[in-house]
Amino acid sequence: MKVIDILNNGKVNVSCELFPPKQFTQLTGAKQIVREVAALDPSFISVTYGAGGGTSDHTVDLVRAAEENGVTALAHLTCYSSAREKVLNVIEALKKNRIENILALRGDRASDAPLGEFRHASELMELIASQGDFCVGGACYPECHPESRSLAADLDGLKRKVASGCRFFTTQMFFDNAVFYKFAYHLRSAGIHVPLVAGVMPVTQSSQIERIVKLSGCGIPLELTAICDRFADDPAAMKQAGIAFATNQIIDLVASGVNxxxxxxMNKPDIARAIMNNLSDIIGKQGTNV
Ligand SMILES: Cc1cc2nc3c(=O)[nH]c(=O)nc-3n(C[C@H](O)[C@H](O)[C@H](O)COP(=O)(O)OP(=O)(O)OC[C@H]3O[C@@H](n4cnc5c(N)ncnc54)[C@H](O)[C@@H]3O)c2cc1C
Structure with missing residues (x-):
């Protein structure tokens, strides 16, 4: 099934993201995680792709495992450090495995990796469109991509993605819903009307916060800082509070018309299960999407 048809079904959809193992020996364990997450009946499962391309084979393995477990799969694919031939091989492998959905990303360049032939995700989107009938999505950033000069430049980049075949956007994580609502307003005002998927990261270990801020640059609201400070030395309490925070964030989004x-x-089925259980009477409900 195409992800765009799920996103446009008028219901509350919750999807889950997993990452592939670095080594072949860890593949069996990773497939077990896919099975456990698939059992939660998410709208789709997405599987990330290493920027250096090192885990590309396992991305294909895991999206195939998701489909084998009856869940629509979305394969991430990056291009920044890759040769065109390598990218074409992955697209071919996805096609062979009947994977219909690709989240096309630029990726980040490891300092020692050579620069590939692609400069931006939109170039990858054009290539994918020429290779078959894929449903292609892209990334967007409620707090702007760190390399964007301005909000206007950021929105221009997103318009280029849509012109290159991007049919939906998934956001970078954010912890303050007001930031998301403002971004959605700017997106729609700029004439970008493809579905917007809100990316929510459950913070269940206080040590995650520093890494998140370093990698994504996103703002941390006082409520979440307080949770991390209060429960830093109590892992069980931190996990419970992090699940509650993410659940509340999702409930507010859904109540505000975000389907x-x-x-x-993050490959933690127990956390996904807890959040999905908290939302069991909300997921799948019909409602107007903003
Ligand atoms: C939902 C999501 C999933 C992700 N999954 C992965 C993953 O699986 N693997 C991984 O390695 N990384 C992943 N990332 C990280 C992502 O690769 C990085 O954030 C990367 O820095 C930017 O990728 P992009 O696709 O947004 O790039 P781009 O769209 O190329 O944008 C990068 C910058 O260039 C600007 N820009 C865009 N197009 C143009 C243009 N034509 N001319 C000039 N400027 C332009 C943009 O405004 C932005 O500032 C993910 C990010 C998100 C939000």
């Missing part, structure tokens, strides 16, 4: 939610599950 499509993506949980950055």
């Amino acid at each position: 499509n939610i993506h949980i950055y599950t």
Whole structure:
């Protein structure tokens, strides 16, 4: 099934994100995680792709595992450090495995990796469009991509993605819903009307915060800082509070007319399960999407 048809179904959809193992020996364990997450019946499962391309084979393995477990799969694919031939091989492998959905990203360049032939995700989107009938999505950033000069430049980049075949956007994580609502307003005002999927990251270990801020640059509201400070030395309490914070964030989004939610599950089925259980009477409900 195409992800765009799920996003446009008028219901509250919750999808989950997983990442592939670095080594072949860890593949069996990773497939077990896919099975456990698939059992939660998410709208779709997305699987990330290493920027250096090192885990590309396992991305294909895991999206195939998701489909084998009856869940629509979305394969991430990056291009920044890759040769065109390598990218074409992955697209071919996805086609062979009947994977219909690709989240096309630029990726980040490891300092020692050579620069590939692609400069931006939109170039990858054009290539994918020429290779078959894929449903292609892209990334967007409620707090602007760190390299963007301005909000206007950021929105221009997103318009280029749509012109290159991008049919939906998944957001970078954010912890303050007001930031998301403002961004959605700017997006729609700029004439970008493809579905917007809100990316929610459950913070269940206080040590995650520093890494998140360093990698994504997103703002941390006082409520979440207080949770991390209060429960830093109590892992069980931190996990419970982090699940509650993410659940509340999702409930506020849905109440405000956001139907499509993506949980950055970080290969932790128990956390995904807890959040999905908290939302059991909300997921799948019909409602107007903003
Ligand atoms: C939902 C999501 C999933 C992700 N999954 C992965 C993953 O699986 N693997 C991974 O390695 N990384 C992943 N990332 C991280 C992502 O690769 C990085 O954030 C990267 O820095 C930017 O990727 P992009 O696709 O947004 O790039 P681009 O769209 O190329 O944008 C990068 C910058 O260039 C600007 N820009 C865009 N197009 C143009 C243009 N034509 N001319 C000039 N400037 C332009 C943009 O405004 C932005 O400032 C993910 C990010 C998100 C939000």
